[in-house]
Amino acid sequence: MRAIVGLWRWRNNPLRRGTDLVEAWLGLIALVAVVVAVPVIGVSVTHVTRDALLASVHKEHEARHAVTATVLRKVASPPVDPDPETSSARDAHSRVLARWTAPDRTDHYGIVLSSLKSPDEGDHFRLWTDERGQVVGRPLDGATATTHAVLAGLGAAAAATALIEGTRRLVLWRMVRARYARLDRAWEKAGPDWGRTGTGS
Known part of the structure; x- marks a missing residue:
């Protein structure tokens, strides 16, 4: 939600920097990825894991008596x-x-x-x-296999969320560092003469 507000706020703002807009778009993309991709990943991992575990349950029930x-x-x-x-x-x-x-x-x-x-x-x-x-x-039963599959899906969804948010924060951190580097370079150009006699200050 904050990303959408950020995009709207920076839409026609005269103080907007290019990085401000990139930051807002990055937040919106991360939000959409969490809302759309993470549930798909969680459900997919749950289904794949459940199928594999149920196949294992079937084999165990055939081999164990x-x-x-x-x-x-x-x-x-x-x-x-x-x-x-x-x-x-x-x-x-x-x-x-x-x-x-x-x-x-x-x-x-x-x-x-x-x-x-x-x-x-x-x-x-x-x-x-x-x-x-x-x-x-004792062989694994179907209910336990389903529980393990759901936990695997939740773990995959949590890992995907952490990856998306970590990537967003890493990109923002690099953008802020680049912003400070540009500020330092501008300060080096203008700053040394400030306050000196005869510079008009």
Whole structure:
């Protein structure tokens, strides 16, 4: 808005310098770029990222399988942390020795993290494995992928806004430096004789 006001103000002003008009046009161009280009960039990045993440979700769901594991015995309790803000999601799990059957029908045993708060022998819990029964992480779901895509779009939009504003400020800074350089040169021409005897001042 300030750029439009600046253009209108300098329209017929006799004190207008060429750089004043350039500065006002630069502000207007930056404003239009932020209003038009930034949303397009944000939406485009969101769509591209979402498509890539959903393809990854599809591959993960094909490669990872939820199996039912049986607790054989508890190995260790989660560490006690007096500060709840520093505890991680891993702390809420119990380490147990468990048995599970892989999708390829082979039996597996191992120490894994269980989501059970107080696991006892014979308790069942869900575990994610690959085709051969190796424990893997839970696959990404569609809602999480969409959330990550939206955050990526917002980040891209913020970066584009910062780039546009940074470019505008850099150009203005160079214009101001050039303006001061011209003023210094004019001062060097006229300034040395000011106040001297016999110069008519």
